[in-house]
Amino acid sequence: MALDTAWAIDWVRRTAATIDDHRAELVTLDREIGDGDHGENLDRGFRAVVEAVDSATFDTPGAVFKTVATKLISTVGGAAGPLFGTAYLKAAQAAGDTAELDADTLVAVLTAARDGIVSRGKAEVGDKTMVDAWSAAVDAASTAAAAGEGPERVLAAAADAAVAGAESTEPLVARKGRASYLGERAVGHRDPGAQSTAYILRAAVDAA
Template sequence: MAQTLNTGWAVDWLRRSAAVVAENRVMLIELDREIGDGDHGENLDRGFSAIVAKLDEESPATPGAAFKLAAMTLMSKVGGAAGPLYGTAFLRAATAVGDADELDSGLLSAALAAARDGVVARGKAEVGEKTMIDAWTPAVDAAAAAAANGLSPAQTLAAAASAAQSGAESTDPLIARKGRASYLGERAIGHRDPGAASSALILQAAADAAAGAGA
C-alpha cells in the first residue's frame, strides 16, 4: 500500500466530489428546504461543476494547487453560505500542505484540521449547533487518531469519512444555533443539517479516491 497521496488523488477527489454532489443535489436541496433557504444543493452543484470545468482546462502541479483552484472557484461561483465556507476550507487545506508533492497521513490529517478551522473561523460554529462542523470535527479527530496510529492515507480518510457520516446523522435531533435554521427553534429537530450532509459526502469522496489510488 502506498503511504502517500499525490496530485492525481487530489484531482480525483474533486471530480468525485462533483459527481456525488450532482447525484445528491435533490436530496441536499430538500434538506435545505426543510430548515434553510433551499439553495444548498444547487449552489454546491454549480460550484463543483465549475471546478471540473477548470480541471479540464488546467492541470494543478501539486495537491495544494488543486485545493487552491477549488477554493478560488467556489468563492467566485457559489452564492449563499456554501461558497465562502467550502472555499475557505479548501484554501486553508492548501496552505496546510504547501508545495508538497506527496501527502502522508499526518499531512492529510493536518489539512483536514486546517479546513475545519477555516470553516469555524468563518462561520463561528461549534459542535452541537447543527452545522457542518458537526461532521467536520469528528472527521478531524478520527483522522488525527488514525494518523497517530500509523494508518495509511486511505485508512485515515476512511476513518474521517465514517466519522463525518456519523456526525451528520447526529445533527438530526439537534436544535439549530446558527444560520437560517436557528430561526426555526424546535421545528428544526428531526431534520439533518444540509451542510453536514454535504460534508460527509465530500469526505467520503476523498476516501474513495484514496482507495482507488491504492493508498
C-alpha cells in the same frame, strides 16, 4: 493510490459527480431548515471547479485545493461558497508544496479546513452545522494517524466519522444560520452542510 496530485484531481471529479447525484436530496434537506438552495449551489460550484481543474496543470494537491477554493468562493451563493471555499483555501495552505500527503499532513489539511470553516462561520460542535461533520472527521483522522495508520486509512476514518457527524445533527436545535430561526422545529432534520461534507469526504476515499 497515493494521496498525490492525481488523487486530488480525481477527488474533485468524484465530488462533482456525487453532489450531482445527491443534489435533490441536499435541496430537500435545505428546504426543511434553510433556503432550499444548498444542493443547486454546490452542484453549480463543483461543475465550475471541474472545468477549471480540467483546463489547468497542477504540480501538487495544494495547488488543486487552491483552485477549488477560488471557484467555490466565486460561483457558489449562500453560506456554502464562503465556508467550503475557506475550507479548501486553508487546506491548500496546510498542504503547501507537498507532492504527496502522508498521514500527518492529511490530518493537518483536514484540521485546517475545519478551522477555516469555524473561523468563517463562527460555529462550533453542537450548533447543527457542517462543523459537526468536519470536527468528527478531524478527531477520527487524528486518532487513526496517532495509531500509525497510513493516509488512506486515516482518510477513510475521517469519512466514516463525517457520516456519523452528519447524523448527529438531527436531534440538535440549530444555533447558527437560517435554521436557528426555527428553534425546536429544526429538531429531527439533518443539516445539509454536514451531509454534503460527508459526501465530499467519501468522494476523497473513493478517489484513493
